[in-house]
Amino acid sequence: MSFQVILDEVEKNITKILGDLQCNDVAFSVSPSKSDFGDVSCNVSFLLAKQLKKSPQNIAQIISAKYEKCEHTLVSAVKAHESGYVNFIADWKKLSTLILLGSFSDEFGYTDLGKGMTVVVEHTSVNPNKALHIGHVRNIIIGDVISRLLQKTNHKVNVLNYIDDSGLQVADIIIGFRHFGFSEDPPEGKKFDHYCGDDVYVKTTAKYDGDPSLQDIRKEILCEIEDGTSEIAQFASRITQRVLANQLETCWNLGVTYDCLNFESQIIRSGLWGTTFEKLKKMKLVEYDDVGENSGCWVIRGHDNDKDKVLVRSTGTATYIAKDIPYAAWKLGLLGDPFGYIIYDKKQPGGKTLWQTTLDDISEKCSFAGSKVITVIDSRQARLQNIIADLMSKFESEGAYVHLGYESVTLSSDTAKILGLNTEGKQAQMSGRKGLYVNADSVYDSLLTRTAEETARRHPEMDVSEVNQIAHYVSVGTLRYEMIKQDLDKIITFDLAKSLNLEGDTAPYIQYTYARASRILEKSSRPYSDADCTLLSEQAELQLIRMIGMFGISVRDATINLSPKVIARYCHDLAVAFNEFYEKVRVLGLDDTTLEDSRVHLVASFKTTLKMALDLLGISTPEKM
């Protein structure tokens, strides 16, 4: 049971009262109050003012008087506020017991939003020619948290990672290896993906400006890779697999796992485009232009002021959108599945099986399609994604294909300067080609160094492995939290120096409160499972219980709005409530042992709730910090 029960009770009674007053269909809201206005507030008086020709204050009085006579168990008092709000004071003796007992259940915070529906979440999808940079991390963490939220709310989730192994960026590094003599092995101590991105890619593309003939070579290589049979194509495949393996290590280290890897090269070779194209023609969603600038092309008509989008050029070659459309249709299960599936050769942490598509042996069949698809891609791709979503809505019901967009991560002026670019105080867009980015692994490494130092300083008694374990949890937590604590439509300006700040609204703050709670439980030898919750009456205690009870409401909100930050804020607010409690209320060593039991019970409830909430964010909970 959560705080929702009292909201439900109030809503039910207000509806009944409205029925008595013969005012139906009033869209009033019942919500948790802001502080100092009781526990639950209702705005119904404002909405009725016109209809009843009375002031909101007056109506609030009428409603509160009527409410007293209703059957109610969780409300102890109703107050008509002079502003017009009707405020309700909870009967905390009852509500506390419900919330605290509920919090120990695995079902706590659970709402059945999915009804078992299968949802595809695609994220990461980084070109396999470089290491992940800090911008990719935002994508990955958003996608991962969304997956966790959907799982929590009874969706079956298939997490996909799309590997663009036949694009220009891959062709670029192949040119580097084959035409500029880059060694296939990275320098000592450097990961292969870093080497490909930092050295091969940057230095190869830098040569394009001075040598136009390279463009022809680029096209040739791209064709060979798409075709897939030549020696070059096989070489490229080996390279991309190696980069991919390194990229996955980074993701896994951050606590992110997948169900299936989809290779673009295979989508091209599978013939999915052909069947999709025929289907589009049949449904008259694509048209052939005889005249005009797109003469000889197959196009999708643009809406309103949007230009037509070319799908197949007059030369007969498909444009890059033509790769995305069949893939989107495949994800929705609209096409026959041409793929077989094999298990990826490295094991994911946590034991979840990772599959990958194959065309070589299609005996093993799986299904990774879903009735809803959420594609996490930054909002620069919004135009293209809208076209795809629009097309898919013609096949499936509206809203089956969702583009979850988010703003990019840019570099602060100071950080750009460190990387060798003077931006005169302005933030800078990252660029793989220019080598202007910060790798995810290096951010993690500096966080790890910093947090290990801090942990060792606090706990001289700990051995190195324990220190490193805690430092790992804190570093990953910090990185993840920074990526989701703000709204998706806010640009994150990444600053190397500031990223190492571990105070204030950060993951370590929240994890630290968890460790404090753990410490109390560790030191307490008293049994608390059947403690009397009605003894908890301090403001700080009730506030903490209230926050615990809000968990389910946050989960629901975050899932419906696909908004990870809601959970981040919840975790923070819950931690604040605990710290307040911790400062003001003593738990251990009380003369009144029954009260002590109750408080220990509350601490345990907080601890388990915070753990569940942090789990949704993929943030671990160290027992000590």
Next chain:
RNA sequence: GGGCUCAUAGCUCAGCAUGGAUAGAGUGUUGGACUUCUAAUCCAAUGGUCAAGGGAUCGAAGCCCUUUGGGCCCA
């Protein structure tokens, strides 16, 4: 030129979907609290014409329109 998006405290952001009470955090600055369940903590002070203008409303940070400025996409 067209489209999308953002603008709230010195800085970074909540709140806006579904209008209503006193606009909240963190950070910064200044001061205070560790012989007490962990100070990665807490407390206090400081700091806001919610970009500007208009509109509808009894009532706007929130809704509508216009403008300005930033970012992105397309050309």
